[in-house]
Amino acid sequence: MSCSPTDRSVAAILDDAVAGRRISAGDAHRLLLDGDLIDLGLAADEVRSRLNDPEVATYNIDRNINYTNVCVYKCRFCAFYREPGDDEGYLLPFEEIGKKVEETLALNGTGILMQGGVHPDLPITYYEDLLRYLKSTYPEIHLHAFSPPEIKFIAKLERMSFYDVIARLKDAGLQSIPGGGAEILVDSVRKDVLAYGKTSSDEWLDIMRQAHKNGLRTSATMMYGMGEELEARVEHMQRVRDLQDETGGFTAFISWTFQHDHTEMEDVPETFAHEYLTTLAVSRLFMDNVRHLQTSWVTQGKKIGQLGLKFGADDMGSIMIEENVVSAAGTAYKMSQDEMEHLILSAGFEPRQRTNLYERLVTREDTAELAAKYRGSVTAGNRDLVSSLLPVVG
Numbered sequence: 001m002s003c004s005p006t007d008r009s010v011a012a013i014l015d016d017a018v019a020g021r022r023i024s025a026g027d028a029h030r031l032l033l034d035g036d037l038i039d040l041g042l043a044a045d046e047v048r049s050r051l052n053d054p055e056v057a058t059y060n061i062d063r064n065i066n067y068t069n070v071c072v073y074k075c076r077f078c079a080f081y082r083e084p085g086d087d088e089g090y091l092l093p094f095e096e097i098g099k100k101v102e103e104t105l106a107l108n109g110t111g112i113l114m115q116g117g118v119h120p121d122l123p124i125t126y127y128e129d130l131l132r133y134l135k136s137t138y139p140e141i142h143l144h145a146f147s148p149p150e151i152k153f154i155a156k157l158e159r160m161s162f163y164d165v166i167a168r169l170k171d172a173g174l175q176s177i178p179g180g181g182a183e184i185l186v187d188s189v190r191k192d193v194l195a196y197g198k199t200s201s202d203e204w205l206d207i208m209r210q211a212h213k214n215g216l217r218t219s220a221t222m223m224y225g226m227g228e229e230l231e232a233r234v235e236h237m238q239r240v241r242d243l244q245d246e247t248g249g250f251t252a253f254i255s256w257t258f259q260h261d262h263t264e265m266e267d268v269p270e271t272f273a274h275e276y277l278t279t280l281a282v283s284r285l286f287m288d289n290v291r292h293l294q295t296s297w298v299t300q301g302k303k304i305g306q307l308g309l310k311f312g313a314d315d316m317g318s319i320m321i322e323e324n325v326v327s328a329a330g331t332a333y334k335m336s337q338d339e340m341e342h343l344i345l346s347a348g349f350e351p352r353q354r355t356n357l358y359e360r361l362v363t364r365e366d367t368a369e370l371a372a373k374y375r376g377s378v379t380a381g382n383r384d385l386v387s388s389l390l391p392v393v394g
Contacts, residue, residue: 044312071117147180212249284312
């Protein structure tokens with residue numbers, strides 16, 4: 001596909017996007033090259049307000065549970081994985097994962113994002129047993145789990161189709177699939193960073209297609225700033241938009257910048273806030289068929305994450321009770337529910353907690369009973385995340 005920049009003026013492109021007329025990949029490339037940051041932000045904010053409530057910004061409370069760090073792949077951008085047999089490799093017991101779920105519920109959470117390295121020794125029955133254990137023990141929790149690289153490896157190991165693997169996991173309790181492993185959906189880039197083996201671009205997209213055919217919603221992601229050309233980022237967005245046209249199965253688009261510490265790519269220059277906000281705004285203008293965009297405060301910091309709400313994002317993402325992959329690369333942030341709501345209010349929006357699939361909003365009263373039930377599960381390291389604004393129960 002051609003993603004070369006068009007000759008159209010930035011003003012004409014912005015006028016089209018704001019009016020709801022679809023812009024092309026070449027238009028998006030032109031905006032990334034020549035768009036003024038403030039003009040892009042103003043236009044993206046208008047599109048955001050057309051697609052979502054202009055008075056509200058949402059967030060969710062879940063946690064990233066990385067059930068294993070053992071991985072057969074060696075992506076150059078990853079500081080989290082350990083090779084099979086490494087002394088630092090782990091596979092969490094089901095009961096330990098359960099304790100993490102209980103703490104999530106204690107902190108008003110509604111879901112977990114569970115993914116790991118691609119462990120070579122785990123058959124599909126392991127994943128089914130884990131899902132059934134969690135769903136039977138904690139029926140209230142939403143299970144957003146197992147990214148395309150994990151699905152692909154299970155399919156290869158079991159000699160099954162992507163569709164059939166997802167169908168079995170869904171039957172065991174899987175409720176949606178995260179967009180992990182996308183990085184940049186351009187195979188030349190994927191080969192350069194050693195991500196091609198875990199999924200090619202077509203494989204990642206087809207796994208999402210098969211999830212949507214199974215009736216599961218998924219998220220779409222993009223990690224950029226690994227030295228790739230702007231054209232590659234635009235091609236990535238085009239491929240996600242094309243699949244959304246086909247299936248309508250993506251709930252949200254989340255992009256973030258590569259964090260390079262402790263990786264094999266430490267020499268890659270850092271991507272700063274100006275480029276992040278530009279990319280966020282352009283993705284809002286281009287992704288006309290994906291309703292929700294998250295801002296990546298986890299990689300950009302709280303203030304830039306907050307500012308992202310004025311550059312096209314309508315959602316701040318999770319409070320990050322736990323996160324291990326980005327933090328392994330030297331970036332670690334988390335915040336309480338109270339602080340999240342304060343940041344959103346300070347940006348001029350009404351903060352509302354949502355569920356993982358954006359299908360409903362949640363109040364503190366909704367989560368109070370379970371929070372009280374599991375209050376004793378809050379660990380010392382997360383006591384500062386307990387809300388001071390919880391309603392009294394009982």
